[in-house]
Amino acid sequence: AQSVTQLGSHVSVSEGALVLLRCNYSSSVPPYLFWYVQYPNQGLQLLLKYTTGATLVKGINGFEAEFKKSETSFHLTKPSAHMSDAAEYFCAVQGAQKLVFGQGTRLTINP
Amino acid sequence: DSGVTQTPKHLITATGQRVTLRCSPRSGDLSVYWYQQSLDQGLQFLIQYYNGEERAKGNILERFSAQQFPDLHSELNLSSLELGDSALYFCASSVEEAGNTIYFGEGSWLTVV
Numbered sequence: 705a706q707s708v709t710q711l712g713s714h715v716s717v718s719e720g721a722l723v724l725l726r727c728n729y730s731s732s733v734p735p736y737l738f739w740y741v742q743y744p745n746q747g748l749q750l751l752l753k754y755t756t757g758a759t760l761v762k763g764i765n766g767f768e769a770e771f772k773k774s775e776t777s778f779h780l781t782k783p784s785a786h787m788s789d790a791a792e793y794f795c796a797v798q799g800a801q802k803l804v805f806g807q808g809t810r811l812t813i814n815p
Numbered sequence: 816d817s818g819v820t821q822t823p824k825h826l827i828t829a830t831g832q833r834v835t836l837r838c839s840p841r842s843g844d845l846s847v848y849w850y851q852q853s854l855d856q857g858l859q860f861l862i863q864y865y866n867g868e869e870r871a872k873g874n875i876l877e878r879f880s881a882q883q884f885p886d887l888h889s890e891l892n893l894s895s896l897e898l899g900d901s902a903l904y905f906c907a908s909s910v911e912e913a914g915n916t917i918y919f920g921e922g923s924w925l926t927v928v
Contacts, residue, residue: 736914747817747905747921755914794858802848802871803907803917805858 706731706799710806718814723767723782725809727795730776736798737778739769742808743791751793754778765789787813818842819920821906827926833894836923840887840908846870847889848909848917849881853902864889865911896927 711726729735736755740748752763759771765788769780778795790813796803818841828834840847849861851874860873864883875881878896883889893900903924909917 738916740919747819748907748919749817750916750918753914753916798914800871802860802863802873804860807857 706735706797706804708795708797708804708806710793710795710809712809713807714810714812716812716814717785719787720784723780723785723789723811725780725793725795725811727769727778727780727806728776729778729795729797731797731799737769737771738796738798738803739763739767739778739780740794740796740805741791742794748794751780785811785813787815789813817918817920819906819908819918821904821920821923823923824921825924825926827928828896830896830898830927832896832927833892834896834925836891836893836904836906836925838889838891838906838908838920840889840906841918844908844910844918845887846909846911846917847883847887848907849875849889849891850905850907850919851902852905852922856902858905861891870911893925898927901925901927 707730709728738753739751754771762768795806820839822837845866848863861875863871881891903922905922907917907919
């Protein structure tokens with residue numbers, strides 16, 4: 705069975721600083737991996753996904769993630785944080801069509 | 816706008832009651848998923864339908880049931896409601912191929928009082 709662990713339920717960075725949100729996965733088959741973002745009182749929006757091919761995946765709003773099989777990781781990064789990035793971020797692995805989500809990381813941006 | 820429509824957006828009801836949440840998937844998507852989001856349990860997969868047939872079942876209580884109709888819209892029925900059922904219920908849809916994006920609606924907020 706697939707599972708995802710997000711390291712750190714809360715991350716706080718200063719505006720303009722690097723954003724790093726950590727995700728480790730467990731999967732018995734080659735994984736399909738996703739990052740979703742949830743803004744307050746809104747649904748889940750896809751940031752990016754990895755299926756096959758290039759291990760560095762670029763997404764919307766300047767985010768990117770790198771699939772590292774040897775480390776079973778799919779960490780999300782953004783070089784320079786904006787105030788508008790404040791939200792909850794979910795890593796997910798696709799198992800038997802459905803998505804299995806991590807517990808989420810709440811990102812706070814300090815001015 | 817993901818193209819997935821959920822109604823109602825907010826619902827307040829009493830314990831013991833029954834409610835129905837409705838979902839219209841994106842045009843062309845045959846798969847519909849239901850998820851529950853709560854503070855203590857996070858995002859939990861409840862059930863998936865594909866073209867009217869139940870495809871996968873997750874942590875769905877026996878008091879809950881769902882169905883997908885011929886026009887592909889789906890309903891999640893929650894009965895004998897308890898305070899702990901208060902949560903945000905998401906519907907999502909996709910074209911059912913591995914690696915395809917699953918698109919989420921904005922959710923239905925259920926408060927049980």
